[in-house]
Amino acid sequence: MPFIEDVLTYKSLSIVGLEKNTGKTETLNYILGRLKNMDKRIALTSIGIDGESRDIVTDTPKPEIRIHQGMIFISTEKHYLQRRITSEILDVSNIHTSLGRLVIARAVTSDKVLLSGPADTQNLRNLIASMAKYHIDLTIVDGSLSRLSLASPAITEGMILTTGAAYSPNLPVLVRKTKFIHDLINLPEVEPELKQKLDCIDSGIIAIDNDNNLHDLNIPSVFMLKKVKDQVFKYGNRLFVAGATSNYLFEFLRMQKNVNAIELVVKDFSKIFASPNVYYSFIKKGGKVRVINRTKLAAVCINPISPQGYNLNSNELKAAMQEALQIPVYDVKKI
Amino acid sequence: MVDRLDLKSGLGHRMLLASPFLVNPEDVQYHLQQVNQTVNALKVEQSRAILDKVTIKISHVRDIIGTIKNIQNQLTLNDIELFEVKSFALIANDIRTLVKPIQFIWEQLPNLEEVIEILDPEGARIPSFYINNSFAPELGPLRKKQIGLEFLLEDSEGDTNNEESALLQQQSDELRNKITEIEDRVRQDLSDKLFNFAPALHKALTVVGNIDILITKAKQAISEKLVMPKVKGDITSYQGLFYPQLKATLEQDKKRYQPIDIDIYKGTCLITGANMAGKTVLLKTLALSQALCQYGFFVPATSAKIVLVEQILFSIADEQSELSGLSSYASEMLKVNNIVQLGKKQKRLLVLIDELARTTNPTEGRAIVSAVANIMDGCNVRAVITTHYSGLTTQCRKLRVKGFMEKSKDASITVENIGEYIDYSLVEDDGSTVPHEALRIAQILGIDADILSEASKELDIGKDIN
Numbered sequence: 001m002p003f004i005e006d007v008l009t010y011k012s013l014s015i016v017g018l019e020k021n022t023g024k025t026e027t028l029n030y031i032l033g034r035l036k037n038m039d040k041r042i043a044l045t046s047i048g049i050d051g052e053s054r055d056i057v058t059d060t061p062k063p064e065i066r067i068h069q070g071m072i073f074i075s076t077e078k079h080y081l082q083r084r085i086t087s088e089i090l091d092v093s094n095i096h097t098s099l100g101r102l103v104i105a106r107a108v109t110s111d112k113v114l115l116s117g118p119a120d121t122q123n124l125r126n127l128i129a130s131m132a133k134y135h136i137d138l139t140i141v142d143g144s145l146s147r148l149s150l151a152s153p154a155i156t157e158g159m160i161l162t163t164g165a166a167y168s169p170n171l172p173v174l175v176r177k178t179k180f181i182h183d184l185i186n187l188p189e190v191e192p193e194l195k196q197k198l199d200c201i202d203s204g205i206i207a208i209d210n211d212n213n214l215h216d217l218n219i220p221s222v223f224m225l226k227k228v229k230d231q232v233f234k235y236g237n238r239l240f241v242a243g244a245t246s247n248y249l250f251e252f253l254r255m256q257k258n259v260n261a262i263e264l265v266v267k268d269f270s271k272i273f274a275s276p277n278v279y280y281s282f283i284k285k286g287g288k289v290r291v292i293n294r295t296k297l298a299a300v301c302i303n304p305i306s307p308q309g310y311n312l313n314s315n316e317l318k319a320a321m322q323e324a325l326q327i328p329v330y331d332v333k334k335i
Numbered sequence: 336m337v338d339r340l341d342l343k344s345g346l347g348h349r350m351l352l353a354s355p356f357l358v359n360p361e362d363v364q365y366h367l368q369q370v371n372q373t374v375n376a377l378k379v380e381q382s383r384a385i386l387d388k389v390t391i392k393i394s395h396v397r398d399i400i401g402t403i404k405n406i407q408n409q410l411t412l413n414d415i416e417l418f419e420v421k422s423f424a425l426i427a428n429d430i431r432t433l434v435k436p437i438q439f440i441w442e443q444l445p446n447l448e449e450v451i452e453i454l455d456p457e458g459a460r461i462p463s464f465y466i467n468n469s470f471a472p473e474l475g476p477l478r479k480k481q482i483g484l485e486f487l488l489e490d491s492e493g494d495t496n497n498e499e500s501a502l503l504q505q506q507s508d509e510l511r512n513k514i515t516e517i518e519d520r521v522r523q524d525l526s527d528k529l530f531n532f533a534p535a536l537h538k539a540l541t542v543v544g545n546i547d548i549l550i551t552k553a554k555q556a557i558s559e560k561l562v563m564p565k566v567k568g569d570i571t572s573y574q575g576l577f578y579p580q581l582k583a584t585l586e587q588d589k590k591r592y593q594p595i596d597i598d599i600y601k602g603t604c605l606i607t608g609a610n611m612a613g614k615t616v617l618l619k620t621l622a623l624s625q626a627l628c629q630y631g632f633f634v635p636a637t638s639a640k641i642v643l644v645e646q647i648l649f650s651i652a653d654e655q656s657e658l659s660g661l662s663s664y665a666s667e668m669l670k671v672n673n674i675v676q677l678g679k680k681q682k683r684l685l686v687l688i689d690e691l692a693r694t695t696n697p698t699e700g701r702a703i704v705s706a707v708a709n710i711m712d713g714c715n716v717r718a719v720i721t722t723h724y725s726g727l728t729t730q731c732r733k734l735r736v737k738g739f740m741e742k743s744k745d746a747s748i749t750v751e752n753i754g755e756y757i758d759y760s761l762v763e764d765d766g767s768t769v770p771h772e773a774l775r776i777a778q779i780l781g782i783d784a785d786i787l788s789e790a791s792k793e794l795d796i797g798k799d800i801n
Contacts, residue, residue: 066489069482081413084511086478088465089418092397094345103415108465109478110485 003299003330004034008138010158012128013298016143018181021166023303023332028142029066030332031160035138036068036110043131045074045117046142047124065142068110072134074127076100076116085111090134095123102127104134115142125155158296159185163321164303169310171317179324180276182297184269189294198265198292201242207231208238208265222249233258240265247278253287254278260286268293300329340551343390346398346540347547354548357629358645358683360566366631371563372439373553374633382437386550392430393547399423400540406533411519412526414465420529420536421454422462427539430546440549443542445535453528470521474514481510552632559583561633564624564641571599571625571685571717575637578620582635585754593759594637597621597734603711603718605704605727606761608736609772613759614721615651618687621719622647625685642717644685648674651689664694671707678714686711686718697724705729735764739772753779 007013015031017024035042044067067073067085075083077092077100087105095102095118102118118124128139141156161181168174189195194212205222207215215235217228222241225232232239237258241249245266253262259282266272268291272279283289302321304312314331321329342348357363376382402416412420424447431444451460456469468475484507488500529536555561559579575594582592595617608614624634628641650670661669674686691707692700701724708729711718727733737758753776774794778787 077415080415086465086481086514088463088467089414090463092415092418094397105465106463108467109482110489 003328004031004038006298007031007035007158007160008038008040010138010156010296010298012139012141012156013158013160014141014143014156015160015162017162018178019163019167021303021307022162022164023301024143024162025065026303027160027162027301027332028140031140032066032068032071036071040137041070041072041135043072043074043134043136043139044115044142045124045127045139046115047117047119047121065113065115066110067107067113069107071107072131072136073105073107073113073115074117075103075105075114077103079114079116080105083111083113085109085113093127093130095127117141121155128155158298160299160301161185161297162301162303164317165306165310165312166303166308169306169308169312171312171320174312174317175320175324177276178300178321180279181269182300182325182327184272184279185295185297187269187289187291187294190265190290190292194265195292198240201240203242205242206240207233207235208240209235214240222246222252225249225252233262237261238263238265241271242267244271244273247274250274250278250282250287254282254285262286263288263290265290265292267291269295297327300325300327302329302331303333304331340555342547342551343394344396344398344544344547346396346400346544347393347551349398349400350541350544351548354630356626357631358643360643363566363629363631363643367563367566367628367633369439369549370552370556370631370633373549374556376437377550377553377557385433385437389430389433389546390550392426392433393543393550396423396426396543396547398540398544399536403533403536403540406526406529406536409530410526411523412529413522417454417522417525418462418464420450421464423540424450424454424536425460425462427543430543434546440542440546443545445538445542447532447535447539450529450532450536453525453532466518466521470525471517474517477510477514477517481507481514484510556633559635561627562636562639564628564634564636564639566628566641566643568640569601569642570640571642572640573597573624573634573636574639576620576624576639577635578616578623579635581616590752591755595620595759595761597761599717599719600732601715601717602713603708603720603729603731605708605729605731605733606719606721606736607723607725607733607764608721609738609757610776611753612736612738612757614736615689618649618651618689618719618721621685622649622687644683644717646677646682647685647687648677649687650674650691651687662694664692667692667694675707675710678711678716678718681715684714684716684718686716686720688718688720691720691722693723700724701727733764734761736760737762739775749779 015024015028032042032044044065072090073087076097079099080089080103086108088108089103089105091104093102093104097116097119099116102116118127124141128141131139139156161178163174163178165174168177190198194208197212197214198206203220205217205219205225207217209215213235217231219225219228221243222245233256239253239262241264245264249264253259253264256262264287266289272289274282300321302314302317304314304317314334318329318331340351342351357366373386377386397419399419402412402419405412405416406420427444428447428451431441431446434440434444454464457467466474468478484503488503488507574596576597577592577594585592595613597617599621606614606617620635624636624639625641625644625647627634628639629643634641650667671688671691674684674688678684678686688707692703695703704720704722704724705727708718708720708727708731711720712729712731737760740756740758774787774790
């Protein structure tokens with residue numbers, strides 16, 4: 001039973017697909033199927049709405065999420081009343097979504113359900129925290145289409161990444177694109193002293209000097225960097241950006257004389273929105289990126305089939321992916 | 336004041352916003368008495384501990400007014416609504432058990448034990464809900480069969496062409512329909528049973544909301560040192576009246592706040608006084624206290640007697656609106672006109688007008704003030720009007736803010752500490768002269784010396800002519 005042991009070491013876990021139809025739901029069903037016979041208390045939620053029986057975007061059949069007896073799941077009022085499963089309402093939360101309040105329920109039988117969850121990360125975080133009162137061992141969050149931000153370590157401890165032919169039907173390209181995300185996830189953390197100092201800062205751009213002292217540059221966004229160009233590297237070569245980082249920032253940094261000494265610090269990998277080319281050319285010139293909170297990658301799962309009909313060789317893909325990422329990769333249909 | 340209330344439930348909030356402006360002395364008296372009893376309960380450690388626990392319980396209460404209406408309309412409730420009713424009934428009864436020693440609250444809360452019986456036949460008393468097997472004995476075996484079928488179905492998942500799997504699916508669907516049918520019958524049955532308890536549920540919901548409001552009102556009364564007003568007699572009279580927010584700000588800056596004593600009789604009362612003497616704040620405080628009292632709150636004073644009115648009318652601040660083409664003067668006059676019209680209908684009113692007719696020339700302004708004061712004097716209103724005009728001919732009552740203390744020396748006064756040198760108390764006055772301290776205050780505020788000397792010259796010219 002591969003990677004289930006890994007999964008159980010986390011208190012919360014998100015499953016994120018790099019594209020629709022990369023096998024996210026399959027993976028989730030696989031994990032739940034494995035977990036049902038273990039003596040663990042599992043809660044399930046999602047960001048936004050998930051679990052439609054047909055994929056709305058591509059109109060392809062989509063496996064529903066099968067909840068097993070005793071598991072706790074979260075759904076909206078509207079979806080809860082449409083459910084087929086027999087379940088016991090434990091609580092109705094005050095979090096409102098477009099489909100009504102969230103219902104927290106325990107499955108009495110096993111059946112497929114529509115999972116829903118809060119549409120914003122703040123409420124999702126609170127919801128996961130509130131699971132403690134049901135003595136939950138593991139909360140699994142089903143991520144929506146390319147919502148990487150929910151895999152942010154600020155919300156869930158670990159993540160499972162699903163990728164596959166739907167992300168790119170060209171095997172080398174698929175591996176390269178997946179490796180980029182994998183590289184970002186594995187960015188090293190800053191030292192604990194700096195982590196503590198920066199963790200509570202939610203906005204702004206800050207220069208860090210050699211003694212780890214912080215100097216706020218008093219600009220709201222990286223697009224204003226040009227205006228304070230003279231100050232950016234006055235204190236040292238390290239820069240902390242609390243918000244999102246774009247191509248613009250990486251290009252700006254790459255063009256500096258001291259690029260090989262520059263170290264960019266971001267909150268976590270989900271704050272990097274640069275394209276692979278721009279990101280790697282910064283790295284190639286010697287630039288470094290570190291994160292305050294590193295995400296733990298529990299597993300990478302692949303789906304070699306795409307809804308457009310592309311069918312990659314599962315074994316080849318798995319081998320190529322493993323070679324590039326240097327971690328175990330699984331095709332959940334094959335194990 | 337309402338924004339600063341720390342209400343624990345959305346229910347309390349809704350009910351507070353929906354609470355009426357009370358004009359009947361008995362009603363006001365009843366509400367004030369309730370707050371008073373709660374204040375007394377909070378002062379005793381034992382009952383305070385109880386109320387603290389109640390507060391925590393209340394924070395878990397959901398506003399289920401919609402669900403109760405559905406019961407009243409004999410609609411069938413869904414699982415979520417049944418859950419809401421059950422969890423509310425459990426909390427309400429917990430609160431009831433808790434407040435047993437606090438008689439006046441306990442006797443208002445109906446016992447919802449029978450509602451709980453209906454929704455929790457097994458007596459688990461846990462606030463979770465589903466149509467479990469104890470509601471309908473035939474559900475148990477059917478569900479067991481269903482679980483077995485699902486297990487088989489899960490194993491054969493994927494091979495959709497399999498005939499056996501299709502058969503299983505059909506069986507499962509049939510079984511599910513049967514179960515759903517029974518569940519619906521149970522829901523219908525439960526909703527019918529609950530119908531008889533709709534009034535009790537509604538009453539309990541209202542009382543729980545009221546407890547929330549009462550506790551927060553009482554806590555605010557204690558922390559802000561508010562007092563229970565008497566609503567008898569025909570004179571509104573305050574001792575030690577204060578404006579809570581201003582007092583809090585000043586005390587935070589370690590500055591003096593001077594409470595005010597004032598009596599307001601039927602008729603008009605003109606108030607004069609120097610700039611910065613607190614006239615506007617006084618009007619705001621009067622309005623606030625009157626409103627608080629008539630919404631069943633304690634008021635900010637050391638003692639208070641309040642005559643209830645039907646409406647509080649207020650004209651304050653510049654309400655010029657260029658867009659509708661009205662000048663400050665025009666919009667003020669329209670407002671005052673509305674007040675006078677209502678006054679003429681012999682309505683019981685509290686009228687508060689800040690610096691009436693200040694935006695027009697002094698000669699006509701003075702005439703307008705006298706006219707409004709005279710008309711109001713003959714109506715069934717309590718009007719308080721502030722003004723800077725002197726020599727008013729009206730015969731109504733006049734008060735003056737004492738203003739600068741005699742001993743104060745200008746040199747030591749600054750913008751920051753000016754408040755310390757003003758005596759805000761009110762004295763009866765004949766209104767023949769008004770304080771001329773505008774230039775002195777301007778000087779303290781650090782206004783350009785040229786303005787001051789030019790203005791003084793102008794004043795001297797005026798005196799020479801006279």
